Amino acid sequence: MQTQRLAQIMQERGVRRTPQRLAVWRLFAEEPGLTIREAVRALEPAGIGQATVYRSVKALEGAGLLLGFPAPRGELRYAAVLDHVHLLVCERCRAVRRLHECRLGGYEAEVEQKTGYRVRGHTLVVYGLCPRCREGGEP
Amino acid sequence: MQTQRLAQIMQERGVRRTPQRLAVWRLFAEEPGLTIREAVRALEPAGIGQATVYRSVKALEGAGLLLGFPAPRGELRYAAVLDHVHLLVCERCRAVRRLHECRLGGYEAEVEQKTGYRVRGHTLVVYGLCPRCREGGEP
DNA sequence: GCATACCTGATAAATCTTATCATCTCGCGG
DNA sequence: CCGCGAGATGATAAGATTTATCAGGTATGC
Numbered sequence: 001m002q003t004q005r006l007a008q009i010m011q012e013r014g015v016r017r018t019p020q021r022l023a024v025w026r027l028f029a030e031e032p033g034l035t036i037r038e039a040v041r042a043l044e045p046a047g048i049g050q051a052t053v054y055r056s057v058k059a060l061e062g063a064g065l066l067l068g069f070p071a072p073r074g075e076l077r078y079a080a081v082l083d084h085v086h087l088l089v090c091e092r093c094r095a096v097r098r099l100h101e102c103r104l105g106g107y108e109a110e111v112e113q114k115t116g117y118r119v120r121g122h123t124l125v126v127y128g129l130c131p132r133c134r135e136g137g138e139p
Numbered sequence: 140m141q142t143q144r145l146a147q148i149m150q151e152r153g154v155r156r157t158p159q160r161l162a163v164w165r166l167f168a169e170e171p172g173l174t175i176r177e178a179v180r181a182l183e184p185a186g187i188g189q190a191t192v193y194r195s196v197k198a199l200e201g202a203g204l205l206l207g208f209p210a211p212r213g214e215l216r217y218a219a220v221l222d223h224v225h226l227l228v229c230e231r232c233r234a235v236r237r238l239h240e241c242r243l244g245g246y247e248a249e250v251e252q253k254t255g256y257r258v259r260g261h262t263l264v265v266y267g268l269c270p271r272c273r274e275g276g277e278p
Numbered sequence: 279g280c281a282t283a284c285c286t287g288a289t290a291a292a293t294c295t296t297a298t299c300a301t302c303t304c305g306c307g308g
Numbered sequence: 309c310c311g312c313g314a315g316a317t318g319a320t321a322a323g324a325t326t327t328a329t330c331a332g333g334t335a336t337g338c
Contacts, residue, residue: 016283016284016285016334016335016336017335017336018284018285018286018334018335020285020286021285036213036325036326037324037325037326040325047287048286048287049286049287049288050287050288050325050326051286051287051288051289051326051327051328052285052286052287054325054326054327055285055286055327056285057213058212058213061213062211068209068213069209069262070207070208070209070215070262072201073197074175074196074197074200074207074215074295076209076213076215088250088254088256090256091259097254097256099250099254103246104263107242108265111227111238111265112267115227115236115238115270116269116270116273117227117229117236117265117267117268117269117270117273118267118268118273119265119266119267120230120266120267120268121265121266121267122263122264122265122266123208123209123262123263123264123266124243124261124262124263124264125261125262125263126247126250126256126258126260126261127258127259127260127261127262128251128256128257128258128259128260129256129257129259130255130256131254131255131256134255134256134257155303155304155305155314155315155316156304156305157303157304157316157317159316159317160316175294175295176293176294176295179294186318187317187318188317188318188319189294189295189318189319190295190296190297190317190318190319190320191316191317191318193294193295193296194296194316194317195316198316213326
């Protein structure tokens with residue numbers, strides 16, 4: 001995913017750009033749907049300490065560059081995002097796709113009006129089976 | 140929330156109905172937005188062991204009676220649900236409201252068609268500020 | 279470039295989560 | 309209504325995850 005735009009966004013949001021954070025973000029961009037712990041293990045060989053991974057995930061999530069979503073078994077998994085996206089998650093093999101269309105603007109406005117809340121955003125995760133798992137093939 | 144329907148659903152989905160599980164579910168119904176650990180502490184005085192709380196949450200979540208959602212700081216919080224609902228979460232005081240309208244059926248169908256996935260469901264969480272926090276009042 | 283506020287890695291400490299096992303109980307069938 | 313057995317519970321221990329600490333390093337603004 002666009003490393004260019006990533007740098008820009010980090011700058012804008014006051015998130016310091018370090019090699020470690022870039023590595024963390026890139027990992028979640030290449031393999032969306034990892035848990036933090038899995039990321040720790042994946043980045044260990046690169047010499048990135050576990051505390052750094054935890055801290056980076058928090059920083060990136062706070063800046064809206066990582067999106068967390070609940071997976072079966074009570075796991076919290078993350079995916080790298082740049083703009084607002086919806087996630088499409090395969091329940092079997094955990095493949096994650098990003099859906100770039102969002103037509104919930106009207107829904108948000110309606111919720112604001114009906115509830116008195118000030119809506120700031122939303123997270124939509126769609127669960128299902130990817131084409132391959134759907135056919136009963138290997139994940 | 141309707142304890143009646145709860146019993147029915149547990150029966151239907153083969154989830155054994157025990158006083159502990161009912162207590163766990165009721166807690167998340169009365170105070171949606173707790174973490175598991177907070178639930179453990181809340182139910183300790185009632186003599187419910189922590190292992191039981193963890194196991195109950197898993198069982199109830201598996202049966203679709205609890206819904207997990209990611210909160211700031213990387214926390215996974217839960218709310219009791221009976222039917223499919225969307226959650227409206229206050230980012231400041233963490234109040235949780237359930238929204239019973241869902242107009243994403245068409246969206247799901249569209250996603251199926253465009254991606255080849257077999258869609259089985261979705262989770263939508265809307266974030267914002269509740270009326271009180273919106274005014275800058277106390278949570 | 280320089281200063282400094284912030285980040286990092288290593289380690290230890292604190293928390294959270296799961297496993298184990300003896301006992302208990304829910305839900306079914308008689 | 310009662311007894312049976314699969315499954316649930318509680319207490320505790322063991323294991324795993326997450327955070328705190330601190331000395332040193334490095335991105336960023338001037």
